[in-house]
Amino acid sequence: MKKLLTIAISVCCAFALCFGAKVWADEKEKVAARVPLENYLKGQATGNPEFMRKAFHTEGNMTFIHDGKYMFRNFTDFINGFTGKPAPEEEKRKRWIESVEVTGDAAIGKVILDYPSGKFTDYFTMLKIDGEWKIVNKSFYFEPKAKPAK
DSSP: OHHHHHHHHHHHHHHHHHHHHHHHHHHHHHHHHHHHHHHHHHHHHHOOHHHHHHHEEEEEEEEEEETTEEEEEEHHHHHHTOOSSOOTTGGGOEEEEEEEEEETTEEEEEEEEEETTEEEEEEEEEEEETTEEEEEEEEEEEEEOOOOOO
């Protein structure tokens, strides 16, 4: 009986160690996958295209619906639109990472950009390329806010 109890405790401890190591590794990758999203948020806040270059892979597209039509824009054109200056109403803008999910070398992220004119919900596909997480696709939805009555 004592030997059986010792074996059972050993098996449970081994399972806990293996499971704990996997959870820790998954959390470590989640933290690493947040880096390009954080750079994206810094780029949005500052207007600095260098943050965007750190966030996005050199090849990829933004996809979205505009006036009921499917549209896309490559990352190079998107990044070239950044002037290096923050938006005039920057102090009224809020941004945050809503969620990140990682499976192996693929991840998805959701970011919210809450601006005076409306709210963007951004969805990102990310891949771990050469040991570094990069955004490879961005899709978004824009919900305009009602203008205050005059």
